[in-house]
Amino acid sequence: MDRDEEFVAFASRASAGLVRLGYLLTGDYDLAKDVTQETLARMYVAWPKIRDQGRVHAYARTTMTRQVHDWRRRHRMGFELPTAELDNHNSSADPAIDLANSMALLAAVRSLEPRERTVIVLRYYEDLSEIQTAETMRCSVSAVKSLTHRAMTKLRRYQLDSEDTVATKGKGQS
Amino acid sequence: MIRSDQEDALARGLRELAGDVPDPGNLAGKAAELGRRKLRVRRTSYLVAAAGTAAAATLAVSSLASTGGPNLLPGAGSSSTASSIGDLTEAITVDCLDASGKNLGVNVGQPDSQMGSKETPGQQATRWAAATEFTSRNPEATAVIQPRGPATLVIFKEPDGIVRGVLQFDQVDGAWVLSLLRYC
Structure with a gap:
């Protein structure tokens, strides 16, 4: 299985859970979807490293949390x-x-x-x-x-x- | 002090709340496409950095002073170059995707004023960034200065390596002239 297939298989399984986490962090469903997509895109870039280190879920959670933080700061969100x-x-x-x-x-x-x-x-x-x-x-x-x-x-x-x-x-x- | 049964109720409530969130559908394909794009940008940035000389200096854009600076000529295309040595910025992919993946568009062209200056490219780029509010739009970007033969590139990068702007300076009669720009 190549990088893309492997990543897409993971992302398909994980995206619903990440959107739920994003929703709890932001209180906004559409924003949660956007943040999830950005989180997954960043995971794609780092995929070989995080997969080999076996910390895919921790990386997803951390990236999501920081994405939400960055989003708030950039958009001065309340x-x-x-x-x-x-x-x-x-x-x-x-x-x-x-x-x-x-x-x-x-x-x-x-x-x-x-x-x-x-x-x-x-x-x-x-x-x-x-x-x-x-x-x-x-x-x-x-x-x-x-x-x-x-x-x-x-x-x-x-x-x-x-x-x-x-x-x-x-x-x-x- | 909050009792543990309240904490249990909170955890249960959060799970129930999350359980009500609708299925987002297939985000995997779009995310992979966005990821591939980020990867291309990162590789391009790496190649550009490798091609430059070792005399690269980094300075924090956000901490530098604000004065006047040149403006970009509206509508100037990438083919119009004011540089005698050609457009070196073209080889660098400037990524103007915002956090939602929306492309905000790259401004490409040349400044309307091409006065030479004894200031270094880094100093001029900093003034330009402050004057055009590039700094406030990209507060985390730092400027990487790369001498490229008779020219110098100033590349504004986010901490994750995404390039938000490139300025090309040419040396003319001992002065540095801002000749080409690509930026978000």
Whole structure:
């Protein structure tokens, strides 16, 4: 199997997973597809080396994370939620909102700073250790710990705020 | 302190969220094509670097000062050369693909002013980059200076080796003259 066949076989298998990771990192499906394509293109260039070293998936994850970071920097991207979306989230009829709820979780994760979001996705979606996360993000382990702590605190606060808002609206309606 | 069951719930929620993402279809073919293109650019850059003399110097574009500089003549084609020794920039592939793979187009031509200067090609290229906002468009690009016989090329490269611009300077009466440009 030549380089192209081998790479295309890998990319066909991996692209859906990379788009999912990209979606969690960016919160935008179309951007996730673009970033995945660029990630795979860079992998094509480095393919013989990363294949021989047996670190294809780690390389993909690292390249994807850095691509998202570069994209944010170049396009000065923010990830703020539109107000309408936040309102929609807060006016849920169900008071038992928790972080396992997809919409609530998406809104909560999107409310994080980019690096906080990245650390949460790498630690809890990709199941990376603190050391692996630090290597992927090119930062120290203590920075990973700090970002994780900040992000989890914000997520918890976001959840409590959501519940408070729902409870207040519920009282106002009675 | 966040309890571990909250972390478990977060991990479960993220997986569910990711599970809702639609299948992107076949990205492999396009990615391979984009990769092949990157590889060609990298090889071309390598060959150009190998052909140059050993006296290559690298300087950070982003840290250099901003003053005036020559502008590019609009619509000037690659065949129109103001250089007496020919167009050396033509052998270097300038890649203007953005991060999404969209081609932003290469500007090719010659400056509208060809005043000689005692400044080195590196200094002139730096002024040009700042004056035309090339530096702000390509903040990570660095300039590699390559003497090529009677001319000197200044090649602006991204950290991953992708070339974003090439400037050719010719030596005329002891002064360096910017004669040809290709850039994003």
